[in-house]
Amino acid sequence: MRNSLIVLWQYLRSFILIYLCLYAGIAIASLLPITIPGSIIGMLILFVLLSLQILPAKWVKPGCHLLIRYMALLFVPIGVGVMQYYEVLKAQFGPLVVSCFISTLVVLIIVSWSSHLVHGERKIIGENEADIK
Secondary structure, eight states, X not given: OHHHHHXXXXXXXXXXXXXXXXXXXXXXXXXXXXXXXXXXXHHHHHHHHHHTTSSOHHHHHHHHHHHHHTHHHHTHHHXXXXXXXXXHHHHTHHHHHHHHHHHHHHHHHHHHHHHHHHHOOOOOTTXXXXXXX
């Protein structure tokens, strides 16, 4: 009985903390003059709290694991909602494919370029020994 109460408290605490960050993000988003979704701001708040170790990761871990485990199920309503616009998607299929391809290519190029800048060319250990022989 005690173990089940402890597990229940851990899940409850994690969901309360996740929802507090969500509602703080929604409140901040309503105050901003630009349109940024409150859920995104809430995720950033949670990220900052976890990164600075203000909020211990073990406090939100049970709720996060539960949400990640059933994440595919959470996309079903969105997929059904998108299918309401089937005719629009069908009419704009070409531009959608082209824009997805170009944006993916741009992201790959920028990530590879920035990775090269950050990491640079590293000397391979043992390279000089191979050149001498």
